[in-house]
Amino acid sequence: MENLYERLGGQESISKVVDVFYDKVLADESVNHFFKDTDMEKQRRHQSLFISWALGGPNQYSGKSMEKAHKGMNLNDEHFGAIANHLASSLREFDVHDKDINEVLEKLTGMKEDILYK
Numbered sequence: 001m002e003n004l005y006e007r008l009g010g011q012e013s014i015s016k017v018v019d020v021f022y023d024k025v026l027a028d029e030s031v032n033h034f035f036k037d038t039d040m041e042k043q044r045r046h047q048s049l050f051i052s053w054a055l056g057g058p059n060q061y062s063g064k065s066m067e068k069a070h071k072g073m074n075l076n077d078e079h080f081g082a083i084a085n086h087l088a089s090s091l092r093e094f095d096v097h098d099k100d101i102n103e104v105l106e107k108l109t110g111m112k113e114d115i116l117y118k
Helices: 010-026 040-054 066-070 077-093 098-109
Strands: none
Touching (some): 040 098, 077 098
């Protein structure tokens, strides 16, 4: 049975979703300030590898832990919700089934404790 990474179309498709996702995030004034000093090319690359790994793809993510990556940002539930909504919306643009989107969001929610209020 195909895992979520394969169902979404692998690395190339996930990279396209990540590009759309960051276009949405950077247009959102409630969260875009978190990225004002970020090398977005590097960020997109990291996020693409991380999402691929989180969805069952090849484990090539070697970035910081979720906790370290978000340390000092003091993200709250509102920020988390905005990011989750942008991700879901980006996946919908690529005709990803709601069942698969929910699976992605469940994985993200499982990391919430490592991301919020750091």
